[in-house]
Amino acid sequence: MHWDEEIQDYVYAERPNKTLIKRELDHIQAVLKRMIALPQGYFDQVPMSDDLRENLVLARRIERAALQRHIRYMSGRTENEDLDLMILTMDRLAHPAVMATEKLHRAEEWRDKLIAGDNNLITELVGLLPGCDVQYLRQLIRNANAEAKKSKPPKSARLLYKYLHDLDEGE
Template sequence: MEEIEDEIPVISKSEIKRQMTALQKLGEELIALPKSKLNKLDLPENLRDAIDDAKRITAHGALSRQKQYIGRLMRIIDAQPIAEQLEKWRNHHSDENVVFHQMEQWRTSLINDDNSVTLFIADFPDVDVQQLRTLIRNARKEASLLQPPKSSRALFKLIRGIIETAHPELAAVDEEEPEDE
């Protein structure tokens, strides 16, 4: 007997089940998305209708069946672009968190350390130095008198505006739009 060189790879039942479960989980993520993000995805009409139906279903059993149906629909389409877009959105969110924490660190160090002012001005020369120093002085005063952090919030807004202007790629873009149902 001759051996067949181009054998079809055998996929175990367990692997098939894992793939189906992963597609169903992807479908559940789609159900959780707001309409604004769903509109940005290129979804087949029947899948989009099934997702919209799932958003309206409240009964546990019916919702479970609808999720399984969405999983079946996901198997007949190329789900890779959808998964990639969802991953981009997740990473974009984590990038926004990193930038947000950097802004908070700048604010904290500006309020607590006079040397940070010099570093901040060196990194962002377009800053209005007088406004920056005034907000820092007022934030320190509010903190010492245990007053609400009005100037500290204003300082954060100033830092955010400066960083977003200097580095537009770091700007936190709010892609969420209000849902209208």
């Protein structure tokens, strides 16, 4: 507390919310515990600093109470780490089936929008998916629309879906 001449009053220092700090530390510790439990093949793919990687390798060899102390120690040293990226990477590694399903749904959504006539999506896909052949894409869209009008089986719509899915897989 000190006297501020401008406002003619005492100014009190604001301290951070202790509960919020504890929640953040608990979250960081939970992420670190997840990382310690990862299989070695997945562990190597998670982006992190060399210092944190060495500490996590050490933590795998430590037992109970010492492990808890070491996790608390590591949680204080994660200021420069991108925890959100680590969590995202761990989720992708832990749930490959979910990621594959998301890709399938994304390809279906793109196909449906393209057949419905969303031309802006074509330019977006060209930038998003390397190797996208615009001419072939437009041909598949035209053929799919023609088949839909003539009530024929959706051969071109299936080809369009397969083409988009293969491009997304190659990404």
